[in-house]
Amino acid sequence: MKKTFGIVFAFILGIMFIYLTYTILNILVTLIREKKKDKTLIFCFSLKGKIFYIVITVLYFVMIGLGVYMFINGLKNNDVLVWLNGIVLPTLYTLLFSMQLANIVLIGKKHMMVGRLAIDYRKMKKVDFNYHNEMTFVFSQHNYKFSTRWLDIPILRRAITRRS
Structure with missing residues (x-):
């Protein structure tokens, strides 16, 4: 019963992670296309904003790497909780990152x-x-x-x- 719940939960979180990653990529591609059309577009960050977005972007890639590591390690050791956390961690951080990325102003x-x-x-x-x-x-x-x-x-x- 627990293993079936874990697999269903992991599947739902995996789909959620894929969708949120799609939205992040969609925002980035749109920003790149618009910057090519209008060369005058510049980011409107304060100093705190620049630091914040650099930190959350670096943390995004760290969380993805940590999630992949935990997922592989959990599968190798047959530990359901570890590989579930390997999916939950990047999914939650991707949710937060996509919400912040939607507020970027050029x-x-x-x-x-x-x-x-x-x-x-x-x-x-x-x-x-x-x-x-x-x-x-x-x-x-x-x-x-x-x-x-x-x-x-x-x-x-x-x-x-x-x-x-």
């Missing part, structure tokens, strides 16, 4: 990008920076909100007010 001359969303400055309405480290705005009749915790807010404000 600023260009004509538009900005938030994660995968390319936004024209002229079509942004009701832009608001609140005290909860969030920016809200209306774009194409939809409300959007993203975290500005790791962003350089004066550069972001200057870019939005100059072009809108």
